[in-house]
Amino acid sequence: MRTQMATEAGRTTAPSEDRALVGPNLLAVLDGVTAKPETGCGHGVGWFADQLSAEILRVAHLEPAAALRQAIAQAAELHDGTCDLDHPDSPSVAVALVQITDDVLRYLVLGDATVVVDTKGELRVVSDTVTNRTAGAKPADVEHALTGEVPLPDVRRVALLTDGAARAVDLFGLFGWPQALELMTANGPDDLIRRMRAVEKEDVKAVDWPREKISDDATVVYLER
Numbered sequence: 366m367r368t369q370m371a372t373e374a375g376r377t378t379a380p381s382e383d384r385a386l387v388g389p390n391l392l393a394v395l396d397g398v399t400a401k402p403e404t405g406c407g408h409g410v411g412w413f414a415d416q417l418s419a420e421i422l423r424v425a426h427l428e429p430a431a432a433l434r435q436a437i438a439q440a441a442e443l444h445d446g447t448c449d450l451d452h453p454d455s456p457s458v459a460v461a462l463v464q465i466t467d468d469v470l471r472y473l474v475l476g477d478a479t480v481v482v483d484t485k486g487e488l489r490v491v492s493d494t495v496t497n498r499t500a501g502a503k504p505a506d507v508e509h510a511l512t513g514e515v516p517l518p519d520v521r522r523v524a525l526l527t528d529g530a531a532r533a534v535d536l537f538g539l540f541g542w543p544q545a546l547e548l549m550t551a552n553g554p555d556d557l558i559r560r561m562r563a564v565e566k567e568d569v570k571a572v573d574w575p576r577e578k579i580s581d582d583a584t585v586v587y588l589e590r
């Protein structure tokens with residue numbers, strides 16, 4: 366199995382709030398939700414994404430939903446007593462997580478991150494752009510995650526993308542998911558981000574493709590078997 370990753374901040378003036386994880390049996394992307402002016406937390410979204418990433422790696426032996434629940438609980442304890450974790454805009458992230466065991470691939474998506482699984486040429490595209498649920502300070506958030514599994518021998522390729530990268534397909538329509546996977550197989554995931562940035566630069570006023578962020582933090586983890 367071969368895993369590649371690519372990540373690029375959406376702006377040069379601010380650090381990326383995306384994170385990419387590649388562990389021995391685990392792949393993940395996290396996408397920090399842009400902070401509101403008031404969050405009840407003195408740490409910030411980037412800090413939270415770092416803490417949750419570290420905790421996810423620590424519990425990677427658990428099944429994805431259990432792992433994320435535990436990671437959220439542990440990350441919540443790292444806030445200071447002064448942070449208000451009941452604040453509705455407490456730092457949170459969209460998460461896509463893939464766990465690979467000897468015989469099965471399990472996935473979990475919480476929020477607008479995307480997992481694409483290619484099983485013998487059949488694509489399964491998993492993303493939740495509707496409910497707006499993300500991973501914050503409450504383990505119960507995981508109830509809203511989309512989960513599933515496929516037999517590992519059937520899996521050819523897997524891609525995990527934050528929404529800033531998935532927009533190459535689902536906003537700009539540069540190509541469909543089958544072509545996106547072919548592109549990444551041929552040129553690597555950084556080529557997907559590079560082509561998308563070129564389109565974003567041609568439409569800096571967001572006229573042709575109306576969008577809130579001209580360029581967003583973009584991250585891809587791509588695995589081929």
Ligand SMILES: [Zn+2]
Nearest residue numbers: 406408444448
């Ligand atoms: Zn905090």
